[in-house]
Amino acid sequence: xxxKNLRIQLLFLFISVFLSQEIIAQRPPAISSPxxxxxxxxxxxxxxKTAKEVKLSGEFLKEPVDLKKDTTGIWSITVPAIKPDIYxxxxxxxxxxxxxxxxxxxxxxxxxxxxxxxxPGDQPLAHSLQNVPHGKVSYQYYESKTLGxxxxxxxxxxxxxxxxGKTKYPVMYLIHGGSDTEETWTKVGKSNLIADNLIAAGxxxxxxxxxxxxxxxxxxxxxxxxxxxxDIIPFIEENYPVDKNSSGRAVAGFSVGGGQTLxxxxxxxxxxxxICSYAPFxxxxxxxxxFDNWSPDAAKINQQLKLFTISVxxxxxxxxxxxxxxxxxxxxxxxxxxxxxxxxxxxxxxxxFLANSLEQIFK
Amino acid sequence: xxxKNLRIQLLFLFISVFLSQEIIAQRPPAISSPxxxxxxxxxxxxxxKTAKEVKLSGEFLKEPVDLKKDTTGIWSITVPAIKPDIYxxxxxxxxxxxxxxxxxxxxxxxxxxxxxxxxPGDQPLAHSLQNVPHGKVSYQYYESKTLGxxxxxxxxxxxxxxxxGKTKYPVMYLIHGGSDTEETWTKVGKSNLIADNLIAAGxxxxxxxxxxxxxxxxxxxxxxxxxxxxDIIPFIEENYPVDKNSSGRAVAGFSVGGGQTLxxxxxxxxxxxxICSYAPFxxxxxxxxxFDNWSPDAAKINQQLKLFTISVxxxxxxxxxxxxxxxxxxxxxxxxxxxxxxxxxxxxxxxxFLANSLEQIFK
Numbered sequence: 001x002x003x004k005n006l007r008i009q010l011l012f013l014f015i016s017v018f019l020s021q022e023i024i025a026q027r028p029p030a031i032s033s034p035x036x037x038x039x040x041x042x043x044x045x046x047x048x049k050t051a052k053e054v055k056l057s058g059e060f061l062k063e064p065v066d067l068k069k070d071t072t073g074i075w076s077i078t079v080p081a082i083k084p085d086i087y088x089x090x091x092x093x094x095x096x097x098x099x100x101x102x103x104x105x106x107x108x109x110x111x112x113x114x115x116x117x118x119x120p121g122d123q124p125l126a127h128s129l130q131n132v133p134h135g136k137v138s139y140q141y142y143e144s145k146t147l148g149x150x151x152x153x154x155x156x157x158x159x160x161x162x163x164x165g166k167t168k169y170p171v172m173y174l175i176h177g178g179s180d181t182e183e184t185w186t187k188v189g190k191s192n193l194i195a196d197n198l199i200a201a202g203x204x205x206x207x208x209x210x211x212x213x214x215x216x217x218x219x220x221x222x223x224x225x226x227x228x229x230x231d232i233i234p235f236i237e238e239n240y241p242v243d244k245n246s247s248g249r250a251v252a253g254f255s256v257g258g259g260q261t262l263x264x265x266x267x268x269x270x271x272x273x274x275i276c277s278y279a280p281f282x283x284x285x286x287x288x289x290x291f292d293n294w295s296p297d298a299a300k301i302n303q304q305l306k307l308f309t310i311s312v313x314x315x316x317x318x319x320x321x322x323x324x325x326x327x328x329x330x331x332x333x334x335x336x337x338x339x340x341x342x343x344x345x346x347x348x349x350x351x352x353f354l355a356n357s358l359e360q361i362f363k
Numbered sequence: 364x365x366x367k368n369l370r371i372q373l374l375f376l377f378i379s380v381f382l383s384q385e386i387i388a389q390r391p392p393a394i395s396s397p398x399x400x401x402x403x404x405x406x407x408x409x410x411x412k413t414a415k416e417v418k419l420s421g422e423f424l425k426e427p428v429d430l431k432k433d434t435t436g437i438w439s440i441t442v443p444a445i446k447p448d449i450y451x452x453x454x455x456x457x458x459x460x461x462x463x464x465x466x467x468x469x470x471x472x473x474x475x476x477x478x479x480x481x482x483p484g485d486q487p488l489a490h491s492l493q494n495v496p497h498g499k500v501s502y503q504y505y506e507s508k509t510l511g512x513x514x515x516x517x518x519x520x521x522x523x524x525x526x527x528g529k530t531k532y533p534v535m536y537l538i539h540g541g542s543d544t545e546e547t548w549t550k551v552g553k554s555n556l557i558a559d560n561l562i563a564a565g566x567x568x569x570x571x572x573x574x575x576x577x578x579x580x581x582x583x584x585x586x587x588x589x590x591x592x593x594d595i596i597p598f599i600e601e602n603y604p605v606d607k608n609s610s611g612r613a614v615a616g617f618s619v620g621g622g623q624t625l626x627x628x629x630x631x632x633x634x635x636x637x638i639c640s641y642a643p644f645x646x647x648x649x650x651x652x653x654f655d656n657w658s659p660d661a662a663k664i665n666q667q668l669k670l671f672t673i674s675v676x677x678x679x680x681x682x683x684x685x686x687x688x689x690x691x692x693x694x695x696x697x698x699x700x701x702x703x704x705x706x707x708x709x710x711x712x713x714x715x716f717l718a719n720s721l722e723q724i725f726k
Contacts, residue, residue, distance in 0.1 A: 050457040094413040140499035
């Protein structure tokens with residue numbers, strides 16, 4: 001290397017260091033975390049010279065495990081082979097839950113800060129980014145007259161979307177869990193990639209998936225039902241070429257959104273032919289109003305609904321409550337297709353539940 | 364309240380607590396931070412029983428300030444009236460930089476974790492969400508043959524976008540700073556709202572804004588120029604009704620992206636009639652290759668370019684370097700419209716720079 005090159009290299013080094021100092025201010029040394037190894041074991045690292053205890057809490061673990069600190073203040077642990085999937089995790093530093101500072105893949109949520117680790121499979125998973133035609137996810141604003149605010153929602157349109165109006169697309173309205181955001185179904189639930197993959201495989205119809213923001217505070221939850229019916233559906237039907245028959249509409253959701261799904265769907269069986277509720281949280285004023293002493297015209301509803309499913313994992317802390325929900329609907333004579341799987345109240349299961357619904361609706 | 368109601372209320376309370384315990388695992392008590400007060404002063408809070416020192420570092424501060432801890436472990440500080448804008452900030456806990464755990468508005472970046480505080484103006488600011496027609500921002504994937512990967516980019520389409528092909532839209536290719544992501548220009552730079560507001564005011568033409576992911580690692584930076592020219596532009600022109608003349612194309616970017624803008628623009632003056640570089644970082648191999656011993660046909664370039672601007676703040680740590688860049692272009696006889704403002708290497712200035720460009724291009 002000539003002296004000139006050397007001087008230039010040194011200049012770069014100087015400027016880069018200067019740049020990072022200036023722009024990035026105080027931050028821990030750049031360490032790599034998480035490191036997913038070929039054997040699916042994963043190393044997690046956290047930097048702190050002062051912490052007394054650093055634990056790893058992850059949905060691939062039965063209980064939090066301790067990281068060990070080295071002489072440089074880097075805490076680490078390697079977790080043995082993890083079943084391929086996308087998992088939320090966080091560190092617990094002296095009792096305080098924190099994201100992984102070195103991981104940019106974060107869980108979209110309003111109440112907790114968790115990071116995400118993606119353990120790839122040897123074969124592509126339902127949510128894997130594959131070499132297939134991709135749809136897109138649009139962030140847009142709509143006026144909610146119901147709530148008196150401008151809100152954001154996400155709209156998935158399928159590959160080779162025809163905006164001309166010649167094609168009328170069916171629409172799934174897909175609701176996140178309590179304290180999640182309108183981004184959680186794409187960023188954690190990978191709804192867009194799951195749809196891309198099923199459409200490419202010929203297992204799902206081309207459809208639009210609308211992901212609104214379902215949390216209503218401080219207003220009561222029934223307002224969200226009104227928001228969906230009076231604001232969101234008209235907004236979508238005004239702006240997208242969609243099938244406006246009930247057979248072209250599905251409502252689905254997880255946890256609190258699964259409860260909202262039951263409320264929205266069964267108070268509007270003329271508008272939704274597909275109701276897909278995932279691990280619903282139903283201990284709400286609205287659910288009781290709708291379903292305590294409910295005497296439905298089961299025959300009519302069974303004729304209106306092409307699919308009513310409730311999905312849940314046997315380790316879900318809501319499992320017993322969901323079994324009661326299922327029994328209630330069966331008691332009332334409502335045709336229901338339950339999906340009971342292993343696992344808990346997790347987004348790993350959400351992805352399964354969604355894939356299962358997408359394969360059945362609009363057919 | 365009847366006994367039945369009381370029992371129901373207690374049931375809710377129990378289930379809610381249970382729900383939060385189960386789903387949210389360990390986390391600090393929900394505290395409100397940041398709290399923006401009517402007088403524009405802002406209270407920041409952080410919970411830690413074990414920290415020895417908690418500082419607040421924010422781009423509204425000359426230097427970090429100390430938070431004070433109360434008996435419950437909640438650290439807090441109230442910063443006097445802050446000039447209305449959107450500012451990045453973070454806590455520094457015993458020397459470790461962390462996001463505000465109670466703020467869901469985070470800075471999209473790969474190397475640091477910062478939170479964002481939005482101090483609203485008494486009048487709407489350039490980036491404020493206003494009651495005007497809104498465009499949308501689409502997240503999509505494209506194949507980069509140059510880089511051999513499938514990458515995500517964001518595409519802003521203006522209000523009442525006409526997909527029919529009858530309208531041909533001009534396109535700005537807008538590049539983030541080093542270690543930022545393809546989301547930084549919308550989530551921190553509010554490019555979509557700035558465009559919405561300027562279009563509604565009749566100050567900017569309806570245009571498409573493409574926000575790619577500009578970081579290329581470990582491959583050399585010139586690969587991104589190839590990615591833009593050979594992969595991104597063809598992808599956009601295949602999927603959107605756009606004006607394919609150079610007079611319908613602008614390239615813009617901040618910091619490292621500002622340097623990329625100069626490289627992309629001046630090696631392709633036949634393709635871009637508008638080159639808008641914001642606080643460019645130019646100490647790169649590629650920039651030297653392109654501009655050391657550069658002997659341009661200034662007359663021809665000045666004819667090809669309808670606008671060439673370099674913007675920078677006088678407190679920017681790159682200010683001296685940017686002044687040299689400007690002098691170099693002037694020396695070579697290239698017509699340039701510098702924009703020199705107060706302030707540093709910040710996204711507050713980025714928003715000004717972008718607004719300034721949007722008002723001038725495609726006219």
